[in-house]
Structures are given as structure tokens and as C-alpha cells.
Amino acid sequence: MPKDNGIGASPKRREDVRFLTGAGNYTDDINVHGQAHVHFLRADVAHATINSIDTSAAEAMPGVVKIFTGADFAEVGGIPCGWGVTDRHGNPQQEPRHPIIADGTIRHVGEIVAAVVADTLEQARDAAEAIELDLGDKPAVVDMAAALGDGSTKVHEDLTSNLCYDWVFGNPDDDAVQAAFDSAAHVTTLELVNNRLVANPMEPRVAIGDYSRGTDEYTLHTTSQNPHVIRLLMCAFVLGLPEHKVRVIAPDVGGGFGSKIFHYAEEAFCTFAAHACGRAVKWTSTRSEAFISDAHGRDHVTKIELALDADNNFTALRTNTMANMGAYLSTFSTSVPSYLHGTLMAGNYKTPIVQVNVKTVFTNTVPVDAYRGAGRPEATFQLERVIDKAARELGADPIALRRQNFITQFPYETPVALTYDTGDYVATMDKLEEVADVAGFAARRAESEKNGKLRGFGINCYIEACGIAPSNIVGMLGARAGLYDAATVRVNATGTVSVFVGAHSHGQGHETSFPQVVAEMIGIDESMVDIVHGDTGRVPFGMGTYGSRSIAVCGSAMVRATEKIIAKAKKIAAHLMEASDADIELKDGQFTVAGTDKSVAWGDVTLTAYVPHNYPLEELEPGLEETAFYDPANFTYPSGAYACEVEVDPDTGKVSIERFSAADDFGNIINPMIVDGQVHGGLGQGIGQALLENAAYDEDGQLLSASFMDYAMPRADDVPFYQVDHSCQTPCTHNPLGVKGCGEAGAIGSPPAVVNAVIDALQSGGKNVTHIDMPLSPARVWAAMNG
Amino acid sequence: MYEFEFEKPSTVAEAVAALADEDAQALGGGQTLIPTLKQRLAMPSKLVSLTGIPQLKELSDNGGMLTIGGAVTHAEVAAAAAGSYPALAELASHIGDPAVRNRGTIGGSLANNDPAACYPAAALGSGATIVTNAREITADDYFQGLFETALNEGEIITAVRFPVPEKANYQKFLQPASRFALVGVFAAKYAAGVRVAVTGASEEGVFRWHEAEAALDASFAPDALNGLSVDAGSMIGDLHGSKEYRAHLVGVMTKRAVAAAG
């Protein structure tokens, strides 16, 4: 019998009832009395000097409250970057000012040039059309290689060049690395692009700033994955406001995928403008705005080289990557191509020498930052593609070549700074071969060929580092934030429990899975436990949700706080039963004295805590509420192996995914159904990246795919029914739940499997195609076949 | 959106009168026009809804001639033509998504003449007649380039008459993002000859591929098209496909349409 309560059970997501019946409370559902609306006039050119802005006609338009330009923000800070990377020479990254509103120069299409606050949104839009701009066009810098070339126009005049940093990681000794390549029996080289993506959560961003003159307090409602981070960044770095006077609320949030981690100009604007206008100010992004103002993801250009000895053992790996930062540094932008990418380059393999070189580049494009997986998909893609290419060049079986090079001893210290605590890559590969029915592929290929289709099989492994930690180490690496999390467990007098968590649920199902843990620990029904999240006015200082960290980090804090609760409750129970607290056991919500039939119920103890008539007041405080902060000792390392089977239509180049199988090791699992869903969603996004999605710019810096008419999102019929298995479980060794995190795996692990499968299909059809850059659109596949 | 007035007449005559105002514009299902208004890319003074005019909602099938009112939705065509003109029904049933099909109209689609739209291929491929409040226009005269038609200012498509072919088929190769036609080919075999109309591909909008028609007149079989190709030079080249790719797809989709027509 599968469990129906607690850890390991799969109750349906309780939050879905309100989401699916229109009872959710999203930021745009919130309206503040007397609110005004802001419309942002956004740049429609990529690079220009603002010679003048004349707002006088616009100010006279009906309903206009106030019009803001860059000059209004001269006294406040710019949007900060949360990670300072030190380059290969020991110098800090180049960090330009990132203004709320363009200050004299436009640096990307979509940058805010002026903001019109009016009684209604339509009035604000009308007035924005009356603003007169005098711009001096400058050449747009779009291509990264050109941006780094001598004599390129600079995105930021005050910086020395368009290079943000030039970073080396792993083995920094060029000669030693080169020697390993010189002595290799075989070297495989691959140049590839990791395509730029737009996250496109279903809910676009929204911000409502409000200010109370009576209390001198600010409230910002915003679509954020991490309200405390937003409050800290906005108060300390941008607006200079006292944190205790600012409350940031992120209510129901309709998906983030990373794009709602960052502190955005619109949030600071609405907060600032609410004070300046004496009215709440609301902004709701249109989908068109989202394309040119939400941070984009990926956008790497890489050359990767893999050296092998005569026995096909990997002996060295070297990568050279250019990573696009866009026009400004978004909150975690600089950490993504460096520490979230370089540290993963060892993958699941015992390659002894790894060197990662990364140049980050400013261009006149939308800022680029973390997107589901953040750096790890980029690492996995290049590594698993080059291994596949090597297998083809050597005539080796791609599965056997991987198996031969697997790390098998744990803990394992990689040459790129991580220590993998546990894992079993052989087990996940075994499991994958089973669920993917590798043995049956030949027959399926024959069937496809009968129908005039080419069928291909692609495989890859992945490892990710989740629950980014510990704070002191990441601090040494340049993080300007801690990476712990916090939870307060408040037991009510009648025994129900409210857990206030620093994590934020915006699709992950925390409202269902977190209570399962507390219910399991206490032995009560899940329905007695609720979590509260997303409000700095209610929850302890937490770092929010990204990087598959919620259950591993915040969940651990919740366990620690619950342990404190249980310890205290046992003392109360001991008092009630006149026993020693060391003898008290808690099981199924009953406290018993070991070896006796004496017991008191959970509810009696909780009531006693709040009605302390018969209570050891001299030794114990009344009440039952505990907080814990948890700073992990290490990352967690989910890993797995994925397989994709495609059919390619040789006449049109159209790829269809026929099967996709995943064998993941997430350690212990709280809610298997939710984990399945997280993997499904990740796979959908990975398949989207591999086949469909592409944020393409033209040479003038205009986004060509600036709407769903040209930006192809994966739809239900673009993906197959998945075979997902997570029965391989090597529990994390250093957190109390033994959990690893599952949010990003699907997006990290799937693109290489798809591309490997397409290459396999084309080669089976006699086409000598060794690589196609994503997305593998019909046009690109056809061009490669006929190139 | 900018402000506009709204009228919903119940006869064609009232609609024509309402459209006589300067900058008045007809509104069909709004699936193209409303997004355009929301983006402030159009500024009509008045919208005249055509969906309240019973005459424009009529559908009739007179033995070999299917007449579809100008305000009949894609979903209605998909249902009503399933028996009489399956290729047309099939085309209508794959336009956009259910919401689009339940609101978008044949008149709106043909008036808009998007170079990647489906109905223009059906109308041209069937040699349909576009009936307006003022006249009848043959499909061959009606389509005049990207978003260009023979319609005059304020002229309303009241109906479209489709001669039903012996056999026909529409093959739509999806543009991956919009799922309009990257290339769509409508092939129809009539006693008088074969018609092949291509949408999505050309810089000049929907066109007839006369060479293919001649070959198929001789033999209505995919192999008859071997060796034929359209000139890539006049094809659309964009993010989703080069000129060469589109030219290639025209050949592939035409063969598939002929094969599927049987």
C-alpha cells in the first residue's frame, strides 16, 4: 500500500484547487485603493544617446499624475549585481551602473526611457505617445565575438571594453592542460551555441508600490521568487530605505523559471513612485513587454575539447565560452556562466584535468541571467554533446563510453572544486536502459524506416549542483548574499501548525509537500499543517526559491525547527505524565512514556503550551513556536541519465520526439507525484530549447522573436508521454531529509539527449551531420541534411 | 487600444452605411483586428461588427457549390463542410486553436489576406468567388499581394462560393511558433482542370503554381511533380526558413496534397 499521508505519499496538490478554479490571488488580482497606473515608454532602438526628452505636452494630457525620466533617479542607486566574479588576473568584473530609467544612453530595446503615471493605464499610454524624444543613434553591438574585437563600439563608454570578465577555472595551467591534449590518443572538438531563451512564465511580471504617509511604511506587491532578497537589494542598494519600513509581498506567482529571481527596475520604480506621487502605483507587464524586459537565459557560444587515451579514458577537458550578459548585469548574471557552469564541467566523469575559460560580454541586448538550470544546462549540453561526438569518431558505444568513465567512488572531489557526496551513475544508467527499452530500439527504428522516417536514439547523463551553499564558501567565490534559509514553525493551541518558510512556491507545490514533512515528523494528518510564504511581513528572512533549493535548504530549516518543537513538546508531555522527558516517545501524534501505557495526545500538549495551568513555568516558556536557520554544508548533487528517441522526416527536416525516458537520482523523495511533475515540466522546457525556442536578434539589436508569433514555445503535442523513474535513490549525506532537489533536472538533462538523437537519426540515414545548433527547427535540420 | 465607437447592425445595408464613415472598419471575429487594436497599431474611429447580420451567417450547399456567409466561423465551416467539402472542412479545423476557430470568420480571413493564412489557399485553389455587397470577384482577381485584396474601402465580403472539386487536399506545414502555414498547399482536381494554390511561401502572397497544375492535369499523381520546383528567389526567407527551404517545401507539400487527395 502506498502511503497516503506524510513523506513518500502523493496527495494531489492542494494549491491547484484555487489555481484551477480561478480563486488564486496573483499580483494583478490585487488593486490598492486609489492606485495610479504606470506605462513605461521603452526604447525601440538598441543603442542611442538621449539628446533630450520633452515631456511637457505629455504632462498636460488628461489624467497624468507625474512623468519620470532618468534624471529623477540620479540620486538613487542602480540595480545591483549580486555576485562579483574575480577574473583570471585577480581583477574584479567590470560592473556598469544599471539605472532604473535610462540615464542619457539607451542600451537595449526595451530599456525604460520614461515612465508615465496616470489615473488609468490608457491615459498613461496616451501621454507616453506625446513624449518627444531626440535620440542620437549609435551602432548596436550584438554579436559577442564582434563585441570583443578591437575597435568595437562600447556598450558602456565608461568601461574599458565590452568584456565583463575573463575567467579561468579548474586547472589554470595552460601548459599542463595543453600537454595533456598533446599526449592524447584522440581529441574531439566541438563548437556549439547554447541558444538564448525567454522564460515566458504564464504570468507576466507585475509590481504595485504603495506608501503610507501615516506610518512611513512601504509595501511592494511583486511577482517574485524571493521577496526578502528583493527587499534587501531594493532597500540597501537602490532606494536607501530602512528595511523595517518596507514589506515585500509575492502572493500567488504564476511560474518563474528563474526570471522572477532578479530585482527589476520596475519594482524599484513602483516603490519610489508611490512615495513621489502619494498614491499606489501599479504596473502589469504585457506579454510584448515581457519579451524585452524579463531577463533572458543561456546565450553561450562554446568551443569544447575532450582528450582521450588509447583505451578511451577521458584524460582532459578544455572549454572556451563566450557568455552574453546583455546590456547590464542582472542580479545573478555573472555567477551563471562562472560558478554555476564551470563547477559542473566534470559532469559524471572522472576526467582528471578540466579547464574552463569564460569570457562574459556586454552587448546591446536584454540582460541575461539564470533560467531553469542556470549554467548547469550549458555545462551539461557541451559535455554530453562532445562525449557523443567522441563516441562516433571512435566507433564506441555512447553508453559504454560513458560507463567506462563514470565516477564510482564517493565522496568524489572533482577538478572543478566540488565534492560530490553521493551518487550511483551506474545504477541510473542501468535503470535508464530498462525504462528506455534500449533493447527494443532496433525494431522501432526498422518500423520508422518502413514509414520513410529516420529514427535516432540519444542518451546523456547529467549531474547538477543544487541547494547552492554553504554561505561562507559562496561568499569566498563572490556571492554577495548568504544562501541559507529559514523556517518558523508555529503550533497553534488546538494542535494545527503554521509553518512560515523563506522558500517561495510558484508552481513547485510547496503548499502540499512541505506539510507532508511536518505531518510525518509529528504523526498528524497533513491537513493540520499549512505553510505561509511570500511575505516579508510574515515569514523569517529567507532566500527564496531557485536552484532546486527549496526542500534541501528551506526544508532542512523546517525540519530543524520542527525538531525543536518536538523537543519542547516532549518536555511538556513529560510534565503532564510526570515522567522524564528522555523517556517520552512521539508516534502517530501520541506522546507515550517508554515502557508504560501512559500517553497524552499531541493536541493536549499543544493546548497545555498555550493554557499553561499545569505547566513547568519556572523551567519552560509557554507557547510552541520555533525558528531555525539552516546553512547547508555542501551542495546536493542530483544526477541521472536521459534517453530520447526521435523520428526525423527526411523530406522536411521535422523532428518529432517519439519517446523520452528519464532515470533520476534525487535522493529521498517527499511527494513522488510532484517530483514527476517537476521532471515533466523540466523536460518540456529542455525539449523546447532543443527544438523550438530561440530569442534571435538582428544586427541592429532588434529582437526578431519578440512575440509568440515568432518565439516558439513547446506545446502539448510537441512532447511525448514521458517515462520517468526516480527509484534510484542515494540520499544526500548532509541534510536531515536526505533530499537533493528535482526542479531543474529535466531542463538540464534533456537538450543533449534530443540533439544526440537527431544526429543519430541523420547518420542512420547516411547524412554526415555531426552537429546542429539548437533549436533544431525543421529548417535547420533540413539545411544540415542538405548542406 | 484607442477609443472607438461600436455598431452592430443586423443587415448588410446598415453595415455598409455604417462603414461609410471615415476610418470606420468592419469587425469579423476580431482574431486579427483586436490584437492589432490592443497594440495600438490601428486607430479606427468606429468598429462595425458583422456577426449580428443573419445573412452573413448563412451556409448552403447547392449540389456542387458550397456557399459560406462572410461571418461564418472556422468552427462552423469545419462542421458544416465535413460531408460536402472535406478538404475545406479539414483546413478550417486546423486554423489556430479552438478559441480562434470559434470566433474567427472566413470573411475576416480573406479580407485580411495574411500571407501565411490558410483560407486564401482554399479560395484560390478552389477557384472560389468572393461575393461582396457590391459585386462578385473571382479568386484569381481577388488576391493582390501581402495583405492586399481587390476589396474597396468599406466593401464587405458577404459570402464565398466554393465549387466542390472531385478531390482535394490541403497540406499545412506549420511555422513552429505561430502555427500559421510556413508553407501550405491546396490542391484540387476539377473536371475543368487541377488547381494548386500555395500560401505562406511567396513574397507576393498566395499564388497558383501553374507548372504543377499543368503536370497534374496530365496525371494527378505525386510523381507527376518530379523535377518541378518553384523559384526560390521569390520565396519568403526569415527566422523560420530560408527561401530555399520554402521553395523545397512547396514541392514536398504539393506532392503530399496530391497523394492525400487520392
Ligand SMILES: Cc1cc2nc3c(=O)[nH]c(=O)nc-3n(C[C@H](O)[C@H](O)[C@H](O)COP(=O)(O)OP(=O)(O)OC[C@H]3O[C@@H](n4cnc5c(N)ncnc54)[C@H](O)[C@@H]3O)c2cc1C
Ligand atoms: C492564435 C491565432 C492563431 C491563428 N492561426 C491561424 C492559422 O493557422 N491559419 C489562418 O489562416 N489564420 C490563423 N489565424 C487568423 C484567424 O484565422 C483570423 O480569424 C482571421 O485572420 C481573421 O478573421 P476575423 O473574423 O477574426 O477577422 P477580424 O480580425 O475581425 O478582421 C480582420 C480584417 O478583416 C476585415 N473584415 C472582417 N470581416 C470582414 C468582412 N466580412 N468583409 C470585409 N472585411 C472584413 C476587418 O476589417 C479587418 O481588417 C490565427 C489567429 C490567432 C489569433
